[in-house]
Amino acid sequence: MDFHERQLERQSFSQRSLLVASLLLIFIVVILFRTFSLQISNFTEFDEASLNNRTYSVPVQPLRGEILDRNGEVISENIATFDLVTTPRDIKDVDAFIEKIEKIIDLDKDEIDLYIKNFNSKAFFNRELVLKKNLSEIEIARFEVRGFEHKEAFVGKRFRRISRYDEILSHVLGYTGGARENNLDEQNRFRSNSWRDAVFSYANGLIEGKAGLEKTYNQSLTGTFGIKQFEVDARGRLVKELSYTPPINGENILTTLDIDAQKVAANQLGKRKGSIVVVDVETGGIVAIYSYPTFSVNKMANGISQLDYEDLINDPDKPFFDRSVAGRYPPASTIKPLVGIHALNRGQISWTTKIDDPGFFELPEDGRIFRSWGEIAHGLINLNQALIRSSNTFFFNLAYNSGINELADDFEKFGFGSTVCVDCILEDGGLVPRPQWKMNNLNFGWFKGDTVNIGVGQGYISATPIQLAHYTAALANKGIKKPLFLNNSLSGKVPSSEIELENFNQRDWRLLHKAMESVVESDYGTARRIRDQKDFLIAAKTGTGEIISLDSREEYERIREDQGLRDHAIIVAFAPAEKPKYAVSVIIENGESGGSVAGPVALSILKELLKE
Amino acid sequence: MIKKIYLDPYIFIGISLLAMVGVLILFSASEGDTTIVFKQSIYVVLGLILFLFVSQPDPDIYRRFSPLILFGTLVLVFIAYFFGPEINGARRWIRLFGFSFQPSELLKISLPLFLASFLFDKKLPINAKQTAISIFFILTCFLSVYIQPDLGTGLLIAASGFLVLFLAGLSWIFLGITIAAILIFSPFIWNNLLEPFQRDRIWTLFNPESDPYGSGWNIIQSKIAIGSGGFFGKGYGEGSQTHLNFLPETQTDFIFSVLAEEFGFIGVLLLLFLYASVLLRTFYLAVNARDRFCRLVIGGFIFTFGFNVMINLAMVIGLIPVVGMPLPFFSRGGTSLLSIFLMFGIITSMSTHKKFIPK
Numbered sequence: 001m002d003f004h005e006r007q008l009e010r011q012s013f014s015q016r017s018l019l020v021a022s023l024l025l026i027f028i029v030v031i032l033f034r035t036f037s038l039q040i041s042n043f044t045e046f047d048e049a050s051l052n053n054r055t056y057s058v059p060v061q062p063l064r065g066e067i068l069d070r071n072g073e074v075i076s077e078n079i080a081t082f083d084l085v086t087t088p089r090d091i092k093d094v095d096a097f098i099e100k101i102e103k104i105i106d107l108d109k110d111e112i113d114l115y116i117k118n119f120n121s122k123a124f125f126n127r128e129l130v131l132k133k134n135l136s137e138i139e140i141a142r143f144e145v146r147g148f149e150h151k152e153a154f155v156g157k158r159f160r161r162i163s164r165y166d167e168i169l170s171h172v173l174g175y176t177g178g179a180r181e182n183n184l185d186e187q188n189r190f191r192s193n194s195w196r197d198a199v200f201s202y203a204n205g206l207i208e209g210k211a212g213l214e215k216t217y218n219q220s221l222t223g224t225f226g227i228k229q230f231e232v233d234a235r236g237r238l239v240k241e242l243s244y245t246p247p248i249n250g251e252n253i254l255t256t257l258d259i260d261a262q263k264v265a266a267n268q269l270g271k272r273k274g275s276i277v278v279v280d281v282e283t284g285g286i287v288a289i290y291s292y293p294t295f296s297v298n299k300m301a302n303g304i305s306q307l308d309y310e311d312l313i314n315d316p317d318k319p320f321f322d323r324s325v326a327g328r329y330p331p332a333s334t335i336k337p338l339v340g341i342h343a344l345n346r347g348q349i350s351w352t353t354k355i356d357d358p359g360f361f362e363l364p365e366d367g368r369i370f371r372s373w374g375e376i377a378h379g380l381i382n383l384n385q386a387l388i389r390s391s392n393t394f395f396f397n398l399a400y401n402s403g404i405n406e407l408a409d410d411f412e413k414f415g416f417g418s419t420v421c422v423d424c425i426l427e428d429g430g431l432v433p434r435p436q437w438k439m440n441n442l443n444f445g446w447f448k449g450d451t452v453n454i455g456v457g458q459g460y461i462s463a464t465p466i467q468l469a470h471y472t473a474a475l476a477n478k479g480i481k482k483p484l485f486l487n488n489s490l491s492g493k494v495p496s497s498e499i500e501l502e503n504f505n506q507r508d509w510r511l512l513h514k515a516m517e518s519v520v521e522s523d524y525g526t527a528r529r530i531r532d533q534k535d536f537l538i539a540a541k542t543g544t545g546e547i548i549s550l551d552s553r554e555e556y557e558r559i560r561e562d563q564g565l566r567d568h569a570i571i572v573a574f575a576p577a578e579k580p581k582y583a584v585s586v587i588i589e590n591g592e593s594g595g596s597v598a599g600p601v602a603l604s605i606l607k608e609l610l611k612e
Numbered sequence: 613m614i615k616k617i618y619l620d621p622y623i624f625i626g627i628s629l630l631a632m633v634g635v636l637i638l639f640s641a642s643e644g645d646t647t648i649v650f651k652q653s654i655y656v657v658l659g660l661i662l663f664l665f666v667s668q669p670d671p672d673i674y675r676r677f678s679p680l681i682l683f684g685t686l687v688l689v690f691i692a693y694f695f696g697p698e699i700n701g702a703r704r705w706i707r708l709f710g711f712s713f714q715p716s717e718l719l720k721i722s723l724p725l726f727l728a729s730f731l732f733d734k735k736l737p738i739n740a741k742q743t744a745i746s747i748f749f750i751l752t753c754f755l756s757v758y759i760q761p762d763l764g765t766g767l768l769i770a771a772s773g774f775l776v777l778f779l780a781g782l783s784w785i786f787l788g789i790t791i792a793a794i795l796i797f798s799p800f801i802w803n804n805l806l807e808p809f810q811r812d813r814i815w816t817l818f819n820p821e822s823d824p825y826g827s828g829w830n831i832i833q834s835k836i837a838i839g840s841g842g843f844f845g846k847g848y849g850e851g852s853q854t855h856l857n858f859l860p861e862t863q864t865d866f867i868f869s870v871l872a873e874e875f876g877f878i879g880v881l882l883l884l885f886l887y888a889s890v891l892l893r894t895f896y897l898a899v900n901a902r903d904r905f906c907r908l909v910i911g912g913f914i915f916t917f918g919f920n921v922m923i924n925l926a927m928v929i930g931l932i933p934v935v936g937m938p939l940p941f942f943s944r945g946g947t948s949l950l951s952i953f954l955m956f957g958i959i960t961s962m963s964t965h966k967k968f969i970p971k
Binding site: 005006008009010012013014016017020021024027028030031032034035036038039040042043045046047049050051053054231232233234235239 | 735736775778779780781833835836837838839840841842843852853856857858872876877880881884888891895898899904907908911915918919922925926929930931
């Protein structure tokens with residue numbers, strides 16, 4: 001190469017290397033720009049992503065609030081037991097593990113099956129699983145001695161939801177059961193997968209109210225979940241705890257219930273199907289509410305065998321069915337005071353108006369006969385006597401001479417046909433029938449006879465025990481209607497209203513109360529059986545709810561053979577009559593006689609409540 | 613008797629700093645694993661000794677021995693392929709006295725050396741025959757590494773050869789035709805020559821969210837690590853992405869993400885400044901080298917080094933597909949580190965020795 005060529009070559013090299021160098025420079029600029037965009041412009045986004053990567057918030061379960069009766073006695077509580085808790089993550093071979101544990105602690109087959117089933121579906125990460133609940137002291141001691149051998153299991157304090165009155169408060173109290181995670185995280189504080197690592201306080205894990213008060217007030221009972229924040233690695237393993245916000249336990253609920261009255265109610269009803277509702281007349285608070293047959297809320301909340309559960313579900317008497325709030329019964333003669341009020345208010349009759357009762361009522365239109373119970377002729381009687389003796393003919397007459405819509409209006413004023421309790425669950429509104437209802441549902445026109453039947457609380461009309469108690473309280477309050485409730489904090493907050501009755505004055509109310517007192521006190525009263533067993537006055541009205549309509553006593557004797565077709569015994573009562581404190585409704589299915597069967601039940605409860 | 617030590621202070625300081633920062637970051641990336649860091653430190657010390665040693669002889673010695681060096685390296689590469697242990701499905705190591713040695717790294721040095729010595733006295737522009745011979749050697753070296761398999765290193769070796777060829781005066785026409793051909797055949801390459809996982813990586817680059825826990829994971833986590841470093845970084849040893857194992861391959865391919873997470877944009881700027889300084893200095897040395905051979909060698913070395921750095925960075929910040937290319941001075945690996953020191957030693961030798969008898 002000569003000098004010129006060498007110069008040329010040098011020049012070419014410089015140009016070419018400058019070209020490559022510029023390429024590198026472009027590279028550097030692009031990389032700088034990109035890094036700037038990642039680290040400066042989009043810092044917040046990536047910072048959050050990195051935080052999300054490394055932190056993991058686990059919910060810490062609070063304890064549910066307790067439920068108390070009106071005197072502060074606990075009726076639903078959290079009982080701590082010592083359970084054998086395991087950490088499936090550390091267990092490599094379940095069968096070998098169970099075999100090992102079985103040598104120290106007795107396990108029955110159900111426990112093992114349940115454990116293995118849950119183990120296979122939940123044995124990820126840090127989740128714990130209870131192998132055996134409620135260890136005895138001996139079992140704990142036996143385990144603790146060998147505890148160092150079992151790093152995958154420990155004895156932990158876990159709570160259970162327990163009621164000391166699990167069978168007598170079943171329907172009103174309700175029970176808890178497994179909860180869906182998203183129900184418990186309304187503020188979206190946790191990632192969905194963090195629930196499987198939740199720190200449990202209850203042996204059953206996440207729970208929520210499934211029925212009754214536990215459900216109605218689930219939110220305030222539940223409390224607020226605490227947060228345990230962990231640092232996690234890429235495999236989701238917990239590295240260390242970063243922070244801990246303790247849970248806030250749920251609020252206690254003071255109810256209006258009186259456990260002593262409830263016990264008497266349950267005792268009195270015994271093994272008879274039916275319902276008892278007791279209301280505090282002054283406030284509207286429900287003092288006792290009982291429905292039989294019943295079930296154990298403790299079993300429902302803490303494990304019931306499949307067999308027992310199927311028995312409950314398939315029981316023809318429907319133990320889960322809360323008769324008190326959802327049972328539809330004919331109010332029968334207990335509706336008569338209301339029919340009387342109706343007739344007096346519209347000026348149809350006065351207290352002195354007398355109507356002849358030959359023992360039956362003949363419908364003028366078609367001569368159809370409506371019979372009185374027992375076909376007893378009472379002769380010429382006024383409203384007072386008609387109420388005391390529970391004359392059907394008298395009220396057939398009143399209904400006949402009124403109209404169905406007018407009657408229905410007044411029935412509804414007293415709460416029939418709609419729910420009356422503010423915080424009850426699955427409450428039924430009963431039925432106040434009108435011609436339109438019949439046309440829509442039965443595809444038939446309204447007959448005058450339908451109205452006549454309703455005059456004695458039979459026919460299409462139906463009411464729930466709680467409606468009857470509510471109605472009785474309104475009668476006791478002389479027309480002041482108060483919605484019923486269970487949570488004592490609602491006391492005084494639920495607005496009461498005066499039922500509009502233009503021509504029904506305080507004197508009428510006094511006379512009505514007097515007549516209802518005489519139902520018990522008079523020699524002719526249908527509830528005279530309970531007259532001499534007390535030291536206060538009771539105002540009451542009995543009823544006998546017919547299940548099928550019959551034409552004669554002979555016919556009834558025939559169908560009586562079938563217990564399920566016997567009449568329902570009903571009584572509504574309030575006491576003390578002069579200054580009412582409690583109103584009660586008792587329905588005993590197929591109990592036949594309101595006065596002599598339901599009457600003593602009502603009496604016992606009122607005596608318990610009014611004892612000094 | 614050594615009368616004079618041949619040393620370029622800028623390069624010496626630059627690479628020493630890079631190597632020290634590299635060990636520092638590796639210490640964090642390896643969760644403070646002292647054995648890894650100790651080993652790497654020994655390589656740094658060995659590297660510096662090697663650097664000083666190869667700086668001393670006159671560069672002509674490299675020219676004269678370059679065919680032998682290339683041949684020797686290729687023999688080692690094949691020994692590794694046929695007799696070496698298989699690690700992670702690849703045969704690229706030779707085990708000696710408890711140390712693993714990766715001869716393919718040395719091809720980045722011996723191939724440019726050889727090509728420069730082959731081309732330094734050829735007329736401009738390089739004719740077809742010379743081009744063909746050069747490409748033959750480039751392909752041989754590339755394939756010997758590609759079959760191991762090690763696409764990343766192979767591409768880098770090929771690049772080092774092509775850079776020398778280009779700098780030596782490859783005809784523009786040939787270059788234009790080659791680029792056009794590659795563009796035309798790229799669909800064929802995509803469909804027939806690329807492995808499915810390689811196609812995945814390219815797809816992932818454009819749409820990492822399509823498979824966030826699979827092929828997209830690495831790049832997503834790397835971006836989160838870099839982005840969450842912010843301006844000042846999370847602090848040394850405090851990178852959560854790094855230490856909680858969200859970031860993959862922290863000691864090798866993704867070590868830049870560790871630095872970016874813990875030292876932030878400031879750290880990235882400092883790193884780029886260090887690299888750029890070394891590149892600028894060697895660029896200056898290349899242009900002012902004493903003869904064509906030295907120019908070509910220094911140019912080939914330094915641009916390969918530059919592209920190596922830039923490709924790694926572009927990869928971890930999600931600009932190009934993940935190809936598996938370590939970051940010089942940072943990624944764990946002795947042979948790679950030693951070959952870099954070797955390279956800078958030769959550069960020093962070439963830039964410090966005057967030519968006494970000009971041709």
